[in-house]
Amino acid sequence: MSALLHDLVSPPDEQDWRLAATCRDMDPDLFFSGGFATQRARTICASCPVRRECLDQALAMDEQHGVWGGLTLTERQAVARTRRRKRRPPTVQIRR
């Protein structure tokens, strides 16, 4: 129930994506234990209807631990790099 950890930052309103989280009533340890639990967490996240929102919030909060949006820290860092690269304006070569 890592979505509930987001609740600690701000409580959800009735339209909040966190209310639809598949993990909402699950043990948070499943998402933070590593090892075999990581694969189990990924499986749960794979069918979560708010996976994208969860990932976006984890990236915005720079979450350093656990599985969020189905991704580990290393995978989230790769997504963050890709997103930053896409936002960067194209480099212009100036000839002298």
Ligand code: SF4
């Ligand atoms: S994507 Fe995973 S961690 Fe995120 S809310 Fe859904 S089940 Fe929970």
